Amino acid sequence: MLNKKVIFTFSPQNVERPVTYQLIKDYNLWINILQAKFEPSLGGKLVLELKGEDKQIKEGLNFVRQIGVKIELLEQEVIWDEEKCIDCGACISICQTGVLSLDKETFKLKFDYEKCIVCGNCVEACPLQAIKVTF
Amino acid sequence: MTIKRTYEEINAKIKNGKAVIVTAEEIIPILEKEGIEKATERIDVVTTGTFGPMCSSGAILNFGHSDPPIRMQKVWLNDVEAYAGLGAVDVYLGATQLSERQGMEYGGAHVIEDLISGKKIKLKAISQGTDCYPRREIGTYITKESINQAILFNPRNGYQNYNVAVNTSKNKIYTYMGILLPDLGNASYSTSGQLSPLLNDPKFTTIGIGTRIFLGGAQGYIVWEGTQFYPQVIKDKSGKSIHKGGTLAVIGDLKEMSTDYIRAVTFKRYGVTLVVGIGIPIPILNSEIMKSVSVKDEDIWTEIIDYSFPHLKRPSLGKVNYKQLREGNITIQGKDVPVSPLSSYAKAREIAQKLKEEIIKGKFLLQGPIQKFPQKSKFKPLLEIH
Numbered sequence: 281m282l283n284k285k286v287i288f289t290f291s292p293q294n295v296e297r298p299v300t301y302q303l304i305k306d307y308n309l310w311i312n313i314l315q316a317k318f319e320p321s322l323g324g325k326l327v328l329e330l331k332g333e334d335k336q337i338k339e340g341l342n343f344v345r346q347i348g349v350k351i352e353l354l355e356q357e358v359i360w361d362e363e364k365c366i367d368c369g370a371c372i373s374i375c376q377t378g379v380l381s382l383d384k385e386t387f388k389l390k391f392d393y394e395k396c397i398v399c400g401n402c403v404e405a406c407p408l409q410a411i412k413v414t415f
Numbered sequence: 416m417t418i419k420r421t422y423e424e425i426n427a428k429i430k431n432g433k434a435v436i437v438t439a440e441e442i443i444p445i446l447e448k449e450g451i452e453k454a455t456e457r458i459d460v461v462t463t464g465t466f467g468p469m470c471s472s473g474a475i476l477n478f479g480h481s482d483p484p485i486r487m488q489k490v491w492l493n494d495v496e497a498y499a500g501l502g503a504v505d506v507y508l509g510a511t512q513l514s515e516r517q518g519m520e521y522g523g524a525h526v527i528e529d530l531i532s533g534k535k536i537k538l539k540a541i542s543q544g545t546d547c548y549p550r551r552e553i554g555t556y557i558t559k560e561s562i563n564q565a566i567l568f569n570p571r572n573g574y575q576n577y578n579v580a581v582n583t584s585k586n587k588i589y590t591y592m593g594i595l596l597p598d599l600g601n602a603s604y605s606t607s608g609q610l611s612p613l614l615n616d617p618k619f620t621t622i623g624i625g626t627r628i629f630l631g632g633a634q635g636y637i638v639w640e641g642t643q644f645y646p647q648v649i650k651d652k653s654g655k656s657i658h659k660g661g662t663l664a665v666i667g668d669l670k671e672m673s674t675d676y677i678r679a680v681t682f683k684r685y686g687v688t689l690v691v692g693i694g695i696p697i698p699i700l701n702s703e704i705m706k707s708v709s710v711k712d713e714d715i716w717t718e719i720i721d722y723s724f725p726h727l728k729r730p731s732l733g734k735v736n737y738k739q740l741r742e743g744n745i746t747i748q749g750k751d752v753p754v755s756p757l758s759s760y761a762k763a764r765e766i767a768q769k770l771k772e773e774i775i776k777g778k779f780l781l782q783g784p785i786q787k788f789p790q791k792s793k794f795k796p797l798l799e800i801h
Contacts, residue, residue, distance in 0.1 A: 366466070366678060366690065366762055370593045372743070372755030373601035381743065387761040405594045407468070407680030407690075407757075 282334050285314070285354035285396070286341070288326040294348045295323050307340035308332060314397040327354065327398055355393040357414050364410035365389055371402035371411060425459050425698050426780045436460040436774050438767040439610050439697075439708055446709045455705040460774060460781065463612040463708075464629075464694040464766030467605050467758025468680060470591065471571035471642060472510040472689040474527050474669055477563040478538065480504055485550035487540035491515070492526045492557075499540070503548055507568075510679075510689035522687030524679035527567070530559045531631075532674050565669040567631060567677075571641040573693050575613035575661040576717055579604045579735060579754065581747060584723035589684035593757055595722055599747055602719065602754040607763035608712045608737035612695035613661045615708045619646065621697055623784025628665065629694030629770045632676040634779060635667025645794040655716045655734055661788070665693065676766065692762065694770035698781050712737035719747055727796060 288299065295318065303309045310331035318324035330337055341351055367389045372380045379395045380402060382388065402411050428434040435458045437445065442461050446454050476497070478487075486503040490496065494516040497506035512523040529536060535556045544551040559565050580592035581602045588595050593603045608614070616622045626637045641662025650656045676692030699705050717740075719732040735745050745754050773779040 366759045368467075368690075368759040368762075369756040370603070373603060373753040374594055374596060374755075376600075382755075382760070387759075387764065401594075404683045407593075407682055407688075408678065409681065 281331060282337050283394075284330045284337060285394075286328055286330060287352045287354060287357055287398075288328065288344060289350040289352070290318070290324040290326070291348060292321060292323050295320055297347055297349075299344055299347070299349065300326070300328070302343065303330070303340045307336045307343070309336060309340050315399075354396060354398060357398060358391075358393065358396055359412045359414065360391050361410040361412075364408050366408060368407065370407055371405045374401045374405045376401065419455055419699070419701050420459065421700070422698060422781055422783045428459055429774055429777055429780060432775075432777065434459045434774065436462060436696075436771045438764070438771055439463045439615050439710075440764065440767065442708055443609065443711055446705070451702050451705050451709070455699055455702040458699050458705070460771075461615065461697045461699060461708040462694060462767045462770040462774070463615045463697060464610050464692070464763040464768075464770065465573060465607040465612060465758060466676070466690060466692045466762035466766060467607070468591070468682075468688045469569060469572045469574075469691045470511050470688045472527075472567070472569035472691055473523060474508045474530070475564065475566045475568050476506050476508060478504045478506075478557060479561075479563050481550065481553055481555075483550045484548045485540060485542050485553050486545055486548035487553075488542045489540065491539045492536050493521065493529070494537070495521070495523050495526050497523070511687055513687060519681050519684070519686055522679070522681075524687050524689035527669070527689060528674055528677060528679040530565060531669060531672050531677055533558060533560070559670045566666060567635070567669040567672065568638075568664075568666045569691060570664045571643060571662045572665050572691055573612055573641065573663040573695075574606065575611070575617070575646070576658045576715070577605050577660070578718055578720040579740065579745075580722045581719055581732065581752065582723045583721050583732075586723075588723055589682070590722050591682055591685050591688070592722060593682060599750050599752050602745060602747070602752050603757055604717065604740050604754065605757040606717075606737075607758055607760055608715055608741070609710055610760070610763045610767055612693060613663070614658065614710055614715055616695075616697050616704070617646075617648070617658055617661075617707060617710075619661065619788045620704060620707075621700070621783055622663070622695060623787045625782060625785035626695065627780070627782035629692070629766060629773070629779070630665055630667035630672070631669070631692055632673030633667050633671035635665055636782075637663050637784075638666045639664040640788040640792070643794065644788065644792045646788070646790070646792060651734070657716050657718060657734070659794075663693075676762075690759075692766050694766040696770060696774060696779070696781055698783065712741060719745075
């Protein structure tokens with residue numbers, strides 16, 4: 281079983297395709313919708329957590345790609361500028377999914393992308409503007 | 416209590432490369448192993464550190480005179496106004512002053528950081544013009560190298576202890592303690608606890624007017640007690656004592672500082688402030704001082720305060736110690752609340768280490784206070800008199 285977080289970007293041409301339905305029915309994937317933003321005339325973005333067999337995830341994503349939907353992995357959408365970061369911790373307790381923590385030994389910030397749902401709470405909490413979400 | 420050594424003896428040992436220096440964190444296991452008396456014999460200096468947002472900060476700048484000269488009456492640096500009601504080309508640039516063009520995205524603290532990093536800063540000044548200073552406006556660029564003085568002078572830094580901030584309301588609030596989620600959704604605090612300078616010398620025996628300190632990467636001095644200095648200790652029935660905010664006024668040469676230890680930050684919908692790195696060496700003059708630097712996170716208590724209450728005397732929701740805070744979760748009114756700091760413990764540790772290394776190398780000598788802080792102080796509210 282694989283667990284992947286992905287972002288689908290739809291264009292006005294493919295925005296009406298029932299992609300989620302097809303991934304569940306045809307590829308037997310377990311899907312959790314983390315975020316969705318749609319504007320039929322402009323396209324849309326969908327943040328999903330996918331679980332399934334390696335082969336089925338691969339084939340499912342191929343199908344999505346073929347209909348012209350852009351696919352990105354979620355960690356590419358959250359940019360943490362470690363150079364800028366001072367490891368203060370202002371982003372930690374505001375994160376409701378427990379992505380951020382201070383290392384028990386070094387007290388440096390740790391980022392667990394697996395848990396991230398790109399809510400953007402940390403972006404507005406960071407006093408150094410060291411975290412960006414491109415989604 | 417016996418005096419084990421003097422400042423002169425410690426400085427002589429530093430110069431000979433024989434002084435033994437550890438940080439306020441490293442001393443804790445040493446004391447557990449060796450005990451106070453033995454450790455007092457062996458160790459000369461304990462270094463402390465803190466790296467947190469300190470709003471009452473700013474810089475005194477002298478630009479030099481232009482030709483023809485101007486008596487600057489209003490001054491902007493990168494569109495941030497600096498107070499010019501001083502001599503002709505002196506200003507005080509406050510850290511929290513906001514840019515007139517960019518608002519909260521940029522402020523006095525950012526100008527200070529840009530000056531330290533050597534960037535060019537746009538200067539604009541206007542004046543009525545006088546017989547001796549005929550010019551009425553000037554627009555130019557300055558750097559820290561082009562101007563006469565750039566002195567960081569912070570009237571209130573190094574808070575001894577501070578509240579834990581929470582929000583019991585139904586709305587998210589934006590504060591100087593960061594973003595606080597509704598219904599006790601999170602909590603934030605801001606001191607370096609067992610590494611914090613003023614918690615390691617709570618009686619201000621070695622910290623006073625004239626004490627040499629690490630300030631923003633350079634050597635600076637304590638020049639006075641900080642504003643709102645309130646060194647009282649409140650003890651409750653269970654014996655928990657809470658130190659109530661001793662503070663420091665500090666000064667140092669901004670030109671020698673580093674952006675590793677001075678940073679500008681913006682708290683969303685609150686404003687701009689300056690994160691200041693301060694380290695203070697505590698000379699182990701006697702066993703009494705060694706006892707005070709033995710302070711551990713679990714001995715330091717603070718109060719949980721509800722920041723959603725819109726009045727001065729905000730309600731307390733209980734007490735908590737820094738060990739509990741460092742664990743990342745505290746219980747408030749039966750609820751498990753995630754908690755995180757605003758002041759960087761990693762950086763505080765780095766500062767205490769760096770100060771230790773500079774003393775070991777003989778680059779930093781100890782200077783004790785030439786005058787002690789007042790023992791008592793009042794914390795007065797502002798009354799509205801009509």
